């Protein structure tokens with residue numbers, strides 16, 4: 001009986017270690033930072049579906065937040081690279097619209113977010 005318990009613990013550990021690793025390195029972000037010219041403009045909560053229009057001296061970008069993901073759905077930039085990038089949701093993923101000096105970066109709600117709100 002004791003031997004079986006020990007075996008069970010080993011098996012549980014073997015199963016849970018990859019899950020923990022996956023959780024740490026493949027986290028989904030909870031917020032997105034929007035920067036224009038490298039300056040922080042807004043923090044967007046990815047848990048709330050929303051459509052936000054950003055207008056700058058370079059042009060406009062319309063951001064959509066849906067199902068925890070964020071993407072640019074409309075912009076008047078010449079190449080539309082930012083729209084073609086699609087939706088992102090993983091921590092540290094970003095969408096950049098070069099002609100508009102516009103940048104979205106997905107962050108988790110821990111250290112980075114705290115560092116910014118300070």
Ligand SMILES: [Zn+2]
Nearest residue numbers: 075077082097
């Ligand atoms: Zn663009």
